[in-house]
Amino acid sequence: MRTALASLALAGIMAAPASGLAGPWAREKGGVFLTLSQQQDGAGESWTGLWAEYGLTPRITLGLDAGRSGRGDGKLILWAQKAWERGPHRIAASAGLGAVRLDGALAPLAQLGGAWGRGMETRFGLGWLALEMRGIVTGRNVTFEQRLDAQTVATVAYLVPETSAKAELTLGLSPRDRLTWIEQLQLEYGRDAGFDARLATTLVYDLARPAKLEMGLILPLEGASEPALKLGLWLEF
Template sequence: MSRLAACMLTLLLALWAGGVMAGPWPRGDGEVFLSFSVEQDGDGNRYTGLYSEYGLNPRHTLGLELGHSTAGESSVMLWSQRAMDGGEGPDRLTLSSGIGVIRREGKLIPLVQIGAAWGRGLDGVPVLKRLPGGGWLAVDARAKLARSEEGEPDRTPDANGRWSSRQVYLTPKTTIKAEVTLGWKARPSLMVINQLRLEDRDDLGFSAKLATSVVRDLTGPAKIELGVIMPLAGEGEPALKIGTWIQF
């Protein structure tokens, strides 16, 4: 299948199509990774996301994330990741930073992000290295800070005697996320991915979820992902996930 045909196939599957987090393995020079996916729970809440990575050089990866939820929130994030290890030994470590914006209730809210990731192949992990086929273990963490406008009535006139409708001030909204991922290459064309998702938000508090996905090769560079997401703590309902990956 040609590269163009594979991209078209992925876009078609995206019509079925949440976001993923950057792993600690940088993309190769000039490599592109795309992921389209959707997660929907039993209450009809849905998150649709586009995630992409581009290997700028052996140590730097650029990323773009677009997301939209049925709660009426859309977001875009542009980030850069740098490998902090020398590419030798079992461990991989990266640091990242990004800027973006959230659109909520017709307002645009600036967003900044910092993150770190660690990973190791299963051949370097005691006990897990016994799994046939190999795989990887990774820990990703990031913090997002959004500054939103809020206000309250201002009862004092300005220097010209005019009354202000409200006093506006910026309030930081913090979200901290962490994911622990265990990926297993059960077969050359089949991967099983278990992921513990932890999140702490100013507005919703702490939550924990367990996501299990099966990723299978399609024709050419495309893959399809099917999974379930189960809440362990905090708000949330069981959800289903379907998406596609493509790398070239």
């Protein structure tokens, strides 16, 4: 599970499928979206996440992605996304900068991503389909000793880039006015963490505006992660 939490931090995510979270749809100008969530798995590991979006223009959305594990690892990423409309299709490109904290050490992080999506009508209600992909580069400090002469040994430190990738395929439906059902396939790959696949099922229920309640179950398909439960609160202004 330690590897799984590190993987989450390096990829800049908290396994949070949602109709309002990123994706290729821009936040309306001046609109604000916030979500605070708590995730707990069967091994006792936890993750507290904060996600925020702000509509800077009709096509540009600014965001914050932050979180902290029960062990003290964490992340803080600032990102920006630009969206385009092509008929029924929605396309977006994003970039982000931030840092992760792993085993007490801070490391810089940069990410680039792209997304596609479209709305649809089904016999079960209105819905959407979206695909998001992201590449992440994280700096890792590597130190070793270098002998300068017979009596002198110097410690040399290098910042070595480590790359990882993530993809999410999301299907969402609104069978009732106040209920949204979301299925998301989450795929991650990192050189150290290996391949990880999860299926996240989420129900979002509208409370009194501007709040919504999120309840989720995350099941591992492949990799070292454990089944987890998630509870979150959405606020939209």
